[in-house]
Amino acid sequence: MTSPAQSDAAPNDEVRLERLTSAEIGRAIASGVRTAVLPLAAVEQHGCHLPLSMDADHADALAIRIASGLGDALALPTVRVGYSPHHLGFPGTLSIRAETLESICLDYGTHLYEQGFRNLVIFSGHIGNYPVLQRAQERLEAALKPLTVVVFTDGSAILNAWRRAAEDTASLGDRVGGHADLAETSVMLALHPERVRRAAYLRGYTGTVDDEFLSKVFDEGMRSQSPTGILGDPNGASALIGEACLAAVTDLIVAHAQSRVCESDGDRLRSPRTPSSQESGGRYE
Numbered sequence: 001m002t003s004p005a006q007s008d009a010a011p012n013d014e015v016r017l018e019r020l021t022s023a024e025i026g027r028a029i030a031s032g033v034r035t036a037v038l039p040l041a042a043v044e045q046h047g048c049h050l051p052l053s054m055d056a057d058h059a060d061a062l063a064i065r066i067a068s069g070l071g072d073a074l075a076l077p078t079v080r081v082g083y084s085p086h087h088l089g090f091p092g093t094l095s096i097r098a099e100t101l102e103s104i105c106l107d108y109g110t111h112l113y114e115q116g117f118r119n120l121v122i123f124s125g126h127i128g129n130y131p132v133l134q135r136a137q138e139r140l141e142a143a144l145k146p147l148t149v150v151v152f153t154d155g156s157a158i159l160n161a162w163r164r165a166a167e168d169t170a171s172l173g174d175r176v177g178g179h180a181d182l183a184e185t186s187v188m189l190a191l192h193p194e195r196v197r198r199a200a201y202l203r204g205y206t207g208t209v210d211d212e213f214l215s216k217v218f219d220e221g222m223r224s225q226s227p228t229g230i231l232g233d234p235n236g237a238s239a240l241i242g243e244a245c246l247a248a249v250t251d252l253i254v255a256h257a258q259s260r261v262c263e264s265d266g267d268r269l270r271s272p273r274t275p276s277s278q279e280s281g282g283r284y285e
């Protein structure tokens with residue numbers, strides 16, 4: 001047996017950078033890990049039935065799945081607080097400025113290349129960070145060279161993936177609205193069911209959520225468009241739908257990252273591991 005006792009080491013499939021030792025990360029890089037995944041999130045109101053950690057818990061879970069899906073990647077610690085000025089009308093919401101969020105992405109990425117990483121994949125579990133990422137994308141790509149920076153910026157693709165997953169799983173696609181809705185509530189039921197106040201579900205705004213509507217939310221605040229703070233309807237949420245939503249968004253971001261990294265440098269994403277790491281079955285041993 002080459003595997004150390006469980007109490008002495010991270011599990012072989014651990015992809016969270018902060019759960020590994022520095023030596024384990026060094027071995028991971030030596031055996032072919034080239035990509036860091038940076039999850040962004042928010043600490044903001046999510047209706048009466050979900051805690052403020054919804055997007056951060058979601059981003060934590062997506063990052064693990066995305067890093068595992070990419071196969072040569074580690075997940076950086078989630079940036080838990082995000083750009084949420086449109087939710088400040090509700091108690092407890094925290095918000096950092098767009099330039100602060102961009103600076104955090106820049107600072108997280110600055111030393112990755114010299115440590116052996118070649119790619120940085122940035123995504124958000126909070127849809128409200130996407131306009132910030134769209135504006136910051138080119139600056140981050142330029143500033144972090146020669147690191148290849150892949151910024152996933154398509155918030156509407158996530159909404160569409162949730163709608164399809166909810167429709168295919170439970171014929172409830174029309175209850176997806178993007179915030180504290182069927183999709184997010186289902187994701188929390190899949191990840192941390194004890195955090196969901198099931199007796200407090202309320203139907204929120206269920207009209208069209210398009211770019212025009214979302215810019216009103218951003219400009220005038222969530223409360224002006226939905227007094228409950230909910231876009232969509234959590235009724236009918238289930239862990240099964242949550243798993244389907246997690247899988248759909250993981251596939252979306254993994255496919256985007258793979259296509260972008262292949263475009264810029266095809267051989268970087270899938271560097272061969274050393275035979276010994278494959279023989280032992282351990283990723284970082």
Ligand SMILES: [Zn+2]
Nearest residue numbers: 054055179180
């Ligand atoms: Zn959310």
